[in-house]
Amino acid sequence: MTTPNLNEPVPTPIARVLLSSVIAAVLFTLICGLAYPLLTTLAGNVLFPTQAHGSLIRQNGKVIGSALIGQNFTAPKYLHGRPSQTNKTDGSGPQPYNAENSGASNWGPTNAKLSDAVKARVAAFRAENGLSATAPVPVDMVTASASGLDPDISVAGALAQVGRIATARTLTPAQVETTIRAHITRRSLGVLGEERVNVLSVNLALDSLK
Structure with a gap:
């Protein structure tokens, strides 16, 4: 057993x-x-x-955008945002700030395409804003971001556009600069991130000026 x-x-x-x-x-x-x-x-x-x-921005009760997604402003009287590399998903060509296909060009720093694109953007930015051929250009105004949807630009990038906007709106440069500075977002907790300006918010404020 x-x-x-x-x-x-x-x-x-x-x-x-x-x-x-x-x-x-x-x-x-x-x-x-x-x-x-x-x-x-x-x-x-x-x-x-x-x-x-969604941090939606409304005007007269109608949603006109989001504080988190940029829009493609091209008219001289408006503040312009960063370059955007987004394209429509159906391959129909560039569509700046198209949220359906957020992304970057993925061009590396040694890629000639990136260098050529930046040079062309620098020349175009100086020309449209009446800057001299040697005037410094804020880097965010000639380089696309990783998302392609940036709603903000640097304070320097915004102030560099004051002259063009003032001329297009028959305002004084001081009026435009004051409007821009009134919409500066400070660093979080005083140390995180950089001071920046929301393009859509400034453009709405500019439209409200008389």
Whole structure:
């Protein structure tokens, strides 16, 4: 007669293992797939309602854009944003600030295409803003970002456009500069990021000037 080994673990019935697995799957689905998203969505809507709904900008009750996505302003009377490399997903050509295909050119610093593009943008920026051939040009005004959707530009990039905007709107440069400086976003906590200007917000403020 064989003596049973009391130290040998008793095999767990397969039905019990399956039941435990199903319970764990259901529990984690409820917590991670339902409770957590609902909790974070509720907290976002209560604590940060504007940001939770896309930081939308409205005029006369109509949504005209978002503070998070740039728009392609080309008229002389408007502040212009950064270059954008976005294209339509159907391959129909460049569509600046097309949120359907956010991205960059992926040209490296040694790529001749990048160098040529920057040189062309520098020349164009100087020409349209009446700057001399040796005037410094803010780097963000001649380079595209990784997203292609930047809504902000540097303060220097905005101030470099004051003369053109003032002429197009028959305003004084001081009026335009004051409007720009009134919309400067400071560094977060005083140290994070750089001072910047939201292009759409400034253009709306310029349109409201008399």
